[in-house]
Amino acid sequence: MEHTSNTDLRAAADEVLARLVGDDTGTARLRDDQWRAIEALVAEKRRALVVQRTGWGKSAVYFVATALLRAQGSGPTVIVSPLLALMRNQVEAAARAGVRARTINSSNSEEWDAIRAEIEAGDVDVLLVSPERLNNPDFRDQVLPRLAAATGLLVVDEAHCISDWGHDFRPDYRRLRTMLSDLPEGVPVLATTATANARVTADVAEQLGTGGSSDALVLRGPLDRESLSLSVLRLPDAAHRMAWLADHLDQLPGSGIIYTLTVAVAEEVTAFLRRRGHVVASYTGRTENADRQQAEEDLLANKVKALVATSALGMGFDKPDLGFVVHLGSPSSPISYYQQVGRAGRGVRHAEVLLLPGKEDEAIWEYFASLAFPPEETVRRTLDVLARSERPLSLPALEPLVELRRSRLETMLKVLDVDGAVKRVKGGWIATGRPWSYDAERYAWVARQRAAEQQAMRDYVSTTDCRMEFLQRQLDDEGAKPCGRCDNCAGARYTADASAVALDAARADLGRAGVEVEPRRMWPTGLLAIGVDLKGRIPAGEQAAQGRALGRLSDIGWGNRLRPLFAPQAPDGPVPDDVARAAVGVLADWAKGPGGWAAGVDDAQPRPVGVVTVASRTRPQLVRSLGAHIAETGRLPLLGTVESTGEQHQLLRSNSAQRLKALAGALTVPPELAEALARAGGPVLLVDDYTETGWTLAVAARLLRHAGAQGVLPLVLAVQG
Known part of the structure; x- marks a missing residue:
């Protein structure tokens, strides 16, 4: 027409x-x-x-x-x-x-x-x-x-x-x-x-x-962005990337965004850059709404050099004069990458876009990929639970009955809602009774597509051809052609140099061990429905104290060192010497800090009287050797182990209620450990390999407190997340 x-x-x-x-x-x-x-x-x-x-x-x-x-x-x-x-x-x-x-x-x-x-x-x-x-x-x-x-x-x-x-x-x-x-x-x-x-x-x-x-x-329309100059800087390790940022941030034009792949890294980088004298703000899924708005306003007004952000910032930040976008870690999709870098250079003639990939990127991709649509068995079980219920089930009520975390459960229900199998009503979710088929072929295709996108990002990093043309071709842009501006077309604009001072500071920051581990204080809802007689607030006399971990698996400091120990194919073995020394250092800092037990500290608690380990099915040598090393170095008795009955099935990424159901009958304090606790008469250090949800530590602490421990201080190597 x-x-x-x-x-x-x-x-x-x-x-x-x-x-x-x-x-x-x-x-x-x-x-x-x-x-x-x-x-x-x-x-x-x-x-x-x-x-x-x-x-x-x-x-x-x-x-x-x-x-x-x-x-x-x-x-x-x-x-x-x-x-x-x-x-x-x-x-x-x-x-x-x-x-x-x-x-x-x-x-x-x-x-x-x-x-x-x-x-x-x-x-x-x-x-x-x-x-x-x-x-x-x-x-x-x-x-x-x-x-x-x-x-x-x-x-x-x-x-x-x-x-x-x-x-x-x-x-x-x-x-x-x-x-x-x-x-x-x-x-x-x-x-x-x-x-x-x-x-x-x-x-x-x-x-x-x-x-x-x-x-x-x-x-x-054509997708070339004439104002963007794309570059990739491959640096040796996380310390070099952080040092490079500290040295070169002020050389980047205007103000901009530094994207990271995880919340832990965003907070880590923000703290480091501030210590190096840069005015930056963190923007993640953990950032309160009021703080987000303030961060946005500060960037719009150029009161900060950069927001250090996860994808929580989204694509909807409208600042035409944004001068740069730096990625500390590579997104898993070139389309997502193009979208994020597109925030820069909308109202200025020139903007810098830099990707600083890291060795930990693929481990993070793998984690997020594990959160895809659940297997058919899990979906069918959820539909069956809803069908048998006489009333709508809220997410908190449904969560204990199916082995899915709440966020993943909610996403699955939304897909099923669109497919007509369930419906959200007042009070929760109901099954419609309409037939539903699991589109395994489509889900598998999507998984293959994700894998292809990840390979495309590896290719983007390594290509010697035009980077903008590469991204345009990923988006099927018929007008894709060499841009003449990227580092491959026009030559590198930045060297990989980082000053010794910044490198030393970054290594010190990344080498600083110690993460607080907050104890669980409330039992999850719905436990009575699955036969576990626990509800409400965990009594103070049954709780663990605040604990410590060596690092987070999602950070780029100790996380990079710890991830290989916890990889699915990693062999079990004694704790490595450097990891053991660092754990002792965390323990020493903990003892001297607020709430510690070193002499002269205000609000000091009693000194631990012994070490207790948690039995591990996957890494028994690692946990036993860590507990023994802590006991020997701290001159404390190794009192024993919270044993596993062997009945606990593997729950992978299940929800809190299902984890507790499995743990309730799986952990036990053997009589000899109970006798040792009674003789020791004080708080104990509870040593485990890592914590993801905190429920193993909560259940073990409850058992130990019931058995006579006057306090339980958890110490783990790693925190997931």
């Missing part, structure tokens, strides 16, 4: 754009491709899928389209976006254009009722909704139908999240099918993403109803 531009509509669109960008001269003009999308939505009431690089101006399209549609009398625009940071930015940007925007998401629940009233009064032009809201029972059943009936434009931001062929699949997004089917005839739909290869584009288009329609518009 031929289309002709509406001159008056185009002029009105440019006026809105001028207000949006703060242009008082009236010279701001939409580009032709932006206007084509707006024309399709406003004049032709079509559905459009826009795949364009970050910085192309997708938000300008939907805000301008909203203003024009509202002027025509259309209802409010609904934008579905997972990006809380972007929501905050966009509410402010919309106000500049005279567009009244509000948001409903997990961080502003106290405002929801007022916002609903404003929507019904017609006082809201744009409502930004997080995808999780789409399947909240109240929102889904009460708000969503009315919203769908009144919506003037539906926008699906980060639309690649719809596709489980993509790198960032989110099952909540599949709820959009329901909303799309409920939209009145002629309501335009805009789906946008910066990161979709050809397969994901086709999948998203099909799911949005745009793929098979002759009236649909797919706008896909």
Whole structure:
């Protein structure tokens, strides 16, 4: 179908754009491709899928389209976006254009009722909704139908999240099918993403109803980012990478983002860079919402040189003059990598993008890959539990009955919800009774796709060809060609040099052993339902004290040294000398610190009177030798071992309640150890190899306290996570 531009509509669109960008001269003009999308939505009431690089101006399209549609009398625009940071930015940007925007998401629940009233009064032009809201029972059943009936434009931001062929699949997004089917005839739909290869584009288009329609518009642009200069620096070890950052951070243009793969590394790097005099802030999944907003504001105002962030920062951070993105560790997907680096250089002529890969990257990839969709047996068991229940089961009630952690259980239920096998209602989840098949072939294909993406990232690091062209080809960009700017095209701009001072400081930081291990204080809910007679707060007389670990398996200090000891194929053996010495050092620092037992320390507790080990099925030599070394060095008796009955089955990554059920009958204090505890008459050091959930230490501590130990101080080599 031929289309002709509406001159008056185009002029009105440019006026809105001028207000949006703060242009008082009236010279701001939409580009032709932006206007084509707006024309399709406003004049032709079509559905459009826009795949364009970050910085192309997708938000300008939907805000301008909203203003024009509202002027025509259309209802409010609904934008579905997972990006809380972007929501905050966009509410402010919309106000500049005279567009009244509000948001409903997990961080502003106290405002929801007022916002609903404003929507019904017609006082809201744009409502930004997080995808999780789409399947909240109240929102889904009460708000969503009315919203769908009144919506003037539906926008699906980060639309690649719809596709489980993509790198960032989110099952909540599949709820959009329901909303799309409920939209009145002629309501335009805009789906946008910066990161979709050809397969994901086709999948998203099909799911949005745009793929098979002759009236649909797919706008896909070139993905080269002319402002970005890509580089890879392969440095010998973690200390060199941290030292390099400390030495070169001030040389990077403007302010930027340093991405890490784990929370532990983000916090580690933030602390180190601050000690080296840099103004940086940490931004992770552990960061409180108020602290996140402050960090965002500080970066926007260039009050910090960098945010040291995990993927919790998301892609929705809108700072056009971001001067650099550094990755300390390689993401597992080139598409994810392209998306993250795309935050830089949107409003400046030049931005630096550096990847500093690490030896630990693949271990971290492997861990996250282990959290994929569960095996069929687990899914069937969950469906059976729901089917047999006479009432809806909440996540806390369901968790003890199936061997899945809560976050993974929730994701699985959302997928099953989309497939029609379960439904979320008030009070929890129910089984629908509809037949469901386990799509093993599709899940296996997705797993193979993940493996191919990981290999692509290895290839990106090692390639001698153009790096931008490499990423464009990963995204099936037909316009991919050498960029002329990356380190392979134009030569390296940075050397691998790090100063001796920074290297010494980094080695000292990474070599500093000791992580606090917080004790469990509450039993998980639902234990009575699986035959374990424990509930509520753990009595003080049964708790472990705060403990210590040598390091975290997810950090780049002692984690790099410890990971090989805990690899599935690693042989059991005596504790290595360097690890044993470091454990003794942790114990000595613990004794001297607050709450320790060294002479002269305030609030000192009694000195341990002996060492107790925990029996290990997989690493018995490691644990026994560690306990013996601690006892010998500390001149303490080795009192014995909390034994395993051998009945404990391996739970892998099960949930807390199932772990406790297995542990409840599996650990025991033998009579000779109970006699030794009674004779010793004081607190004991409880030595184990590592802790992931803290439940083994909690159960062992409870048994030891019942057997006469006056306190239990856990000491482990590693903390998982």
